[in-house]
């Protein structure tokens with residue numbers, strides 16, 4: 001995008017931590033400039049400058065992209081939603097391309113792949129990405145490896161570095177959907193990924209008030225076709241969204257620290273709860289993803305899932321909650337939860353996915369504990 005001149009490649013960012021970069025990156029630098037890039041609410045621009053037409057990007061887009069690019073260590077392009085970002089990557093593939101996907105990915109992306117299959121433009125090859133032998137076999141003749149970690153809704157942690165190394169041996173580019181980890185907790189490009197995708201609708205925006213997505217590419221050569229897809233498909237976000245998402249990003253670290261602290265305690269209490277049959281949270285030492293997450297992430301995030309005995313019991317828990325909002329989306333300041341198999345994706349029947357918010361922990365537990373307490377105890381785990 002026109003932010004190219006401000007890209008980390010041209011102007012190496014100081015080795016600031018993600019927390020500092022989330023506050024400092026993407027700010028206008030000229031003397032007298034506002035501290036934050038204001039939203040440029042314009043579609044059309046006078047000839048002679050860098051900005052031509054909003055579908056190609058504006059200074060509002062550039063500021064957001066510069067900040068995310070700095071955090072991920074690559075070059076970013078913003079989209080009107082996470083799905084638009086995913087569609088742009090898949091839109092660059094040759095006809096009939098085999099896309100190897102980890103079992104547990106966002107159902108919207110799975111649906112998008114099914115739609116591309118209908119058009120003959122991609123073939124979805126599902127693998128258990130914890131089984132490296134299966135991944136290796138699937139990578140033969142593959143055009144892309146698409147993984148999500150931590151995953152939705154099983155909060156499964158994949159070993160990004162090992163998977164990228166395998167893919168590289170087969171010359172296959174790797175996309176990591178890092179929405180749950182956010183750039184504060186995981187940087188897939190540094191582990192060998194080709195692209196990172198985020199639904200900025202979630203943690204980056206953080207206030208449940210906008211839809212946005214972003215793709216971060218390793219280098220300019222990888223970025224160019226993605227940017228072109230955005231232009232061709234008209235998938236640029238509105239300037240106001242990019243402004244709000246960047247404002248959200250400024251507090252991402254604080255929000256996530258608080259939500260993660262809450263999640264860690266809640267996961268432990270859920271694990272010990274007699275009415276809960278299973279808990280999925282990589283911060284639990286007993287979780288199968290704990291070691292990998294400890295190694296590759298800077299924290300475990302604030303998404304967790306847990307199971308009660310049945311669909312009916314899950315509904316009763318959610319109906320009883322007052323503070324925890326029944327809602328499908330996630331990553332906002334407020335705690336939200338849903339019975340995930342209502343989307344018919346073959347998920348465990350009694351699974352509740354909880355996006356832990358930044359409210360007072362005692363209040364969240366005071367909401368959840370009686371909701372669980374009304375259920376009949378489980379005798380076996």
Ligand SMILES: *Cc1c(COP(=O)(O)O)cnc(C)c1O
Nearest residue numbers: 081082083106152179199201212
């Ligand atoms: C929400 C989500 C998406 C899709 O993003 P939208 O902004 O809703 O289009 C993709 N991946 C994951 C992991 C998500 O949670």
